[in-house]
Amino acid sequence: MLLMQPPLVSSRFHSLYYIPRHHHRFFQRPISAFSATASCSPSSYFSSWNGLDASEKEEEEEELSTLVRRRYDFSPLLKFLSRFGPVELVLDSVNLEPLPAVSLDPVEFELAESYKAVPAPYWHSLLKSLCSSRSSLGLAYAVVSWLERHNLCFSYELLYSILIHALGRSEKLYEAFLLSQKQTLTPLTYNALIGACARNNDIDKALNLISRMRQDGYQSDFVNYSLVIQALTRSNKIDSALLQSLYREIKHDKLELDVQLVNDLIMGFAKSGDPSRALQLLGMAQSTGLSAKTATLVSIISALANSGRTVEAEALFEELRQSGIKPRTKAYNALLRGYVKTGPLRDAESMVSEMEKSGVSPDEHTYSLLIDAYVNAGRWESARIVLQEMEAGDVQPNSFVFSRLLAGYRDRGEWQKTFQVLKEMKSIGVKPDRQFYNVVIDTFGKFNCLDHAMSTFDRMLSEGIEPDRVTWNTLIDCHCKHGRHIVAQEMFESMEKRGCLPCATTYNIMINSYGDQERWDDMKRLLGKMKSQGVLPNVVTHTTLVDVYGKSGRFNDAIDCLEEMKSVGLKPSSTMYNALINAYAQRGLSEQAVNAFRVMTSDGLKPSLLALNSLINAFGEDRRDAEAFAVLQYMKENGVNPDVVTYTTLMKALIRVDKFQQVPGVYEEMIMSGCKPDRKARSMLRSALRYMKQTLRAS
Numbered sequence: 230m231l232l233m234q235p236p237l238v239s240s241r242f243h244s245l246y247y248i249p250r251h252h253h254r255f256f257q258r259p260i261s262a263f264s265a266t267a268s269c270s271p272s273s274y275f276s277s278w279n280g281l282d283a284s285e286k287e288e289e290e291e292e293l294s295t296l297v298r299r300r301y302d303f304s305p306l307l308k309f310l311s312r313f314g315p316v317e318l319v320l321d322s323v324n325l326e327p328l329p330a331v332s333l334d335p336v337e338f339e340l341a342e343s344y345k346a347v348p349a350p351y352w353h354s355l356l357k358s359l360c361s362s363r364s365s366l367g368l369a370y371a372v373v374s375w376l377e378r379h380n381l382c383f384s385y386e387l388l389y390s391i392l393i394h395a396l397g398r399s400e401k402l403y404e405a406f407l408l409s410q411k412q413t414l415t416p417l418t419y420n421a422l423i424g425a426c427a428r429n430n431d432i433d434k435a436l437n438l439i440s441r442m443r444q445d446g447y448q449s450d451f452v453n454y455s456l457v458i459q460a461l462t463r464s465n466k467i468d469s470a471l472l473q474s475l476y477r478e479i480k481h482d483k484l485e486l487d488v489q490l491v492n493d494l495i496m497g498f499a500k501s502g503d504p505s506r507a508l509q510l511l512g513m514a515q516s517t518g519l520s521a522k523t524a525t526l527v528s529i530i531s532a533l534a535n536s537g538r539t540v541e542a543e544a545l546f547e548e549l550r551q552s553g554i555k556p557r558t559k560a561y562n563a564l565l566r567g568y569v570k571t572g573p574l575r576d577a578e579s580m581v582s583e584m585e586k587s588g589v590s591p592d593e594h595t596y597s598l599l600i601d602a603y604v605n606a607g608r609w610e611s612a613r614i615v616l617q618e619m620e621a622g623d624v625q626p627n628s629f630v631f632s633r634l635l636a637g638y639r640d641r642g643e644w645q646k647t648f649q650v651l652k653e654m655k656s657i658g659v660k661p662d663r664q665f666y667n668v669v670i671d672t673f674g675k676f677n678c679l680d681h682a683m684s685t686f687d688r689m690l691s692e693g694i695e696p697d698r699v700t701w702n703t704l705i706d707c708h709c710k711h712g713r714h715i716v717a718q719e720m721f722e723s724m725e726k727r728g729c730l731p732c733a734t735t736y737n738i739m740i741n742s743y744g745d746q747e748r749w750d751d752m753k754r755l756l757g758k759m760k761s762q763g764v765l766p767n768v769v770t771h772t773t774l775v776d777v778y779g780k781s782g783r784f785n786d787a788i789d790c791l792e793e794m795k796s797v798g799l800k801p802s803s804t805m806y807n808a809l810i811n812a813y814a815q816r817g818l819s820e821q822a823v824n825a826f827r828v829m830t831s832d833g834l835k836p837s838l839l840a841l842n843s844l845i846n847a848f849g850e851d852r853r854d855a856e857a858f859a860v861l862q863y864m865k866e867n868g869v870n871p872d873v874v875t876y877t878t879l880m881k882a883l884i885r886v887d888k889f890q891q892v893p894g895v896y897e898e899m900i901m902s903g904c905k906p907d908r909k910a911r912s913m914l915r916s917a918l919r920y921m922k923q924t925l926r927a928s
Contacts, residue, residue, distance in 0.1 A: 360395035397425025427456035469503040504532035534567025604637025674707025744777025779812025814847035822847035849882030892917035
């Protein structure tokens with residue numbers, strides 16, 4: 230019988246398995262990405278298959294199918310298994326066990342006898358071919374069950390792992406887990422399941438499986454870590470602390486980093502907003518001869534630019550060019566974002582000019598960033614010229630570009646320009662999308678133009694654009710902030726009726742609304758509903774509760790909220806303590822404010838300017854001006870710069886205890902410190918001078 234030689238497997242082996250050195254002399258071009266003999270690494274299927282591009286996979290499949298058809302004909306078996314019609318994949322906890330071969334009809338017996346001599350690699354090849362299509366997954370499972378029933382192939386672990394892998398690719402994660410119950414989890418099935426979870430962005434399950442794998446005494450490999458990090462990056466759930474934990478595990482297991490994993494880690498740190506660790510890992514990789522991909526370098530440039538570290542971003546951009554790689558639009562945009570963020574407009578303009586000189590065409594994102602730069606500088610006409618340049622350069626301005634222009638007007642308080650932006654959009658035939666309408670609604674809401682906001686919402690609906698959570702949250706919030714709580718309640722109910730489930734932000738807005746109205750029973754019912762729908766209260770929720778309880782003088786409830794937060798493992802934020810200290814200050818409860826301040830510092834939180842100003846206010850309301858000035862001294866000694874609010878609050882404290890003659894000195898100190906007096910500060914000075922004049926006249 231003609232025996233096929235074992236395949237050459239990829240360099241990305243799973244670390245648990247060992248391939249004997251003497252097999253190397255038999256290696257030739259692979260007939261399958263996974264048709265390994267017992268002596269080869271079975272898990273190499275997953276690592277090698279992940280490492281191939283689409284054309285290589287297609288080429289391997291075509292070559293493999295030709296070779297298999299030349300030696301064996303599986304069509305009688307497939308015809309027999311599908312004799313009652315298309316085979317559907319139906320898995321549940323009761324049909325996982327294969328039926329025993331107690332009695333066979335002659336046809337099945339003959340089939341079993343005819344396939345006894347087929348080597349395992351051919352069954353692997355057949356299964357891979359069937360798993361390449363979602364429609365034949367049921368038939369693939371039927372083949373595996375049939376083989377197991379007749380004991381015709383003994384590498385069932387690999388067969389089921391191939392099926393699990395295919396189910397993961399077909400977004401059938403539940404079925405993949407059911408299938409994994411067929412046998413005790415081994416490194417191979419663990420790898421298949423982790424890959425399936427990662428491909429379906431179920432990161433928690435993937436991380437849990439890696440943990441269970443380690444508990445079972447198996448070492449995970451770098452393919453698994455690559456897949457998990459890629460999933461984290463895709464889902465925008467990447468977190469620097471989580472990445473550091475994964476990297477520590479990799480180093481603890483002494484896994485040798487390959488190019489793919491290094492690039493995934495670097496990009497992960499960059500996407501998580503931690504460019505320092507990304508640069509550190511990049512240097513380590515380059516020192517060991519591993520090269521970074523262009524996309525990885527661009528992600529670091531983007532992270533540096535977002536952090537305002539434009540000098541380092543420029544250096545890395547230049548390194549990219551000197552390495553012989555011609556930067557494309559995405560790289561230029563990454564650096565341009567840094568210039569827009571830090572403010573040097575001329576650098577942003579020169580960057581766009583350099584792009585054009587280098588033959589790199591600006592795209593919609595480039596122009597939107599340039600519009601941001603002009604809007605931030607107040608150069609509205611220049612922003613409009615950019616729109617004209619887009620049209621001249623055959624780059625049609627889209628709704629996103631106009632939304633950035635509108636956001637600039639909004640942030641500078643020129644909400645009236647909204648109508649002009651809408652007119653310009655209409656003139657060039659650009660239809661507003663959901664994001665643009667959200668910006669319009671937010672703009673009108675911020676400036677108490679609620680009728681315009683609702684008209685925009687109605688127009689959005691009439692154009693068939695379904696509101697998302699951002700839309701609803703913006704509408705509910707702007708009505709709450711302007712005291713229209715009944716309308717906000719109606720919008721909240723409409724949101725649920727239209728099938729848009731409230732998120733934590735929605736609940737936080739409504740909790741604040743109920744708190745402002747002192748509807749405590751309704752607020753507690755809402756909290757219960759929030760938890761029953763699986764939406765966990767976050768730090769903002771607890772901060773809101775502390776704030777509304779504190780403003781209403783329900784300090785015991787506020788303290789209980791703090792303790793409950795700590796009990797569930799959440800760390801109170803500075804904002805939360807600021808709210809509590811301010812609530813005490815408003816009622817002149819200086820001792821309680823001081824106690825809250827002490828708890829804040831004992832929790833390891835650095836006192837903020839807002840908290841210290843609230844403490845000064847608490848002492849002032851309690852007519853304890855000496856302690857108020859002691860807080861000012863504390864600020865100076867601890868590097869906290871006083872602001873206008875600090876000095877104004879101190880002047881108010883002095884007026885409260887009739888020490889009018891000291892107010893001008895505080896006002897002068899404020900000016901000397903570089904603080905520009907506002908209307909309230911000037912009013913305090915005038916009040917003190919008026920009282921001093923009245924005192925002189927009376928004497």
